[in-house]
Amino acid sequence: SQQGEEDPQALSIQEGENATMNCSYKTSINNLQWYRQNSGRGLVHLILIRSNEREKHSGRLRVTLDTSKKSSSLLITASRAADTASYFCATDWDSGYALNFGKGTSLLVTP
């Protein structure tokens, strides 16, 4: 079963605006990752944050992690039409290696 749950399910913004997506999970984790998926096919890794980290940046991406609330957020600044995709958070499975994905946030960035 899926542990993570993203919020909102869908988000529509204009180019240049910031997009914020949230993820909540249920059990303790070693790390949390965010992936992006275009057109329902392969996923691309965006960023990983470890359980002992609170914030991480990568280019226009900013991820936060609050282990006390079991939640994470992904911020995309100055969004572009090319950012249109589905975004998933993923936590580590019981085995520690496989991933447990949420249902995703569908982001639409209009020019």
Place this chain on the structure above:
Amino acid sequence: GAGVSQTPSNKVTEKGKYVELRCDPISGHTALYWYRQSLGQGPEFLIYFQGTGAADDSGLPNDRFFAVRPEGSVSTLKIQRTERGDSAVYLCASSLWGEETQYFGPGTRLLVL
């Protein structure tokens, strides 16, 4: 270098038939994962290989599903007596030993009529 490849891209079959889906991981990646993604959902874990052996197959939904990786590289996911509910995109991913980041293939879209 080449990424993860999966064949076929699309597979249409009839209920009750047997199908095989193939995954070719990134060269040198010892870990290989299979996931299944239904429409509007996130990927769901099926099975994980470390080398030739299945390290965790707890995600396989039932005994109609089986996967092999005989030489520690290419993997085949086998589905017997397919059902309409098996229709989904089957994703394969690989990673280096101990690396958390996974590299996904484009998936195989399976449609069971």
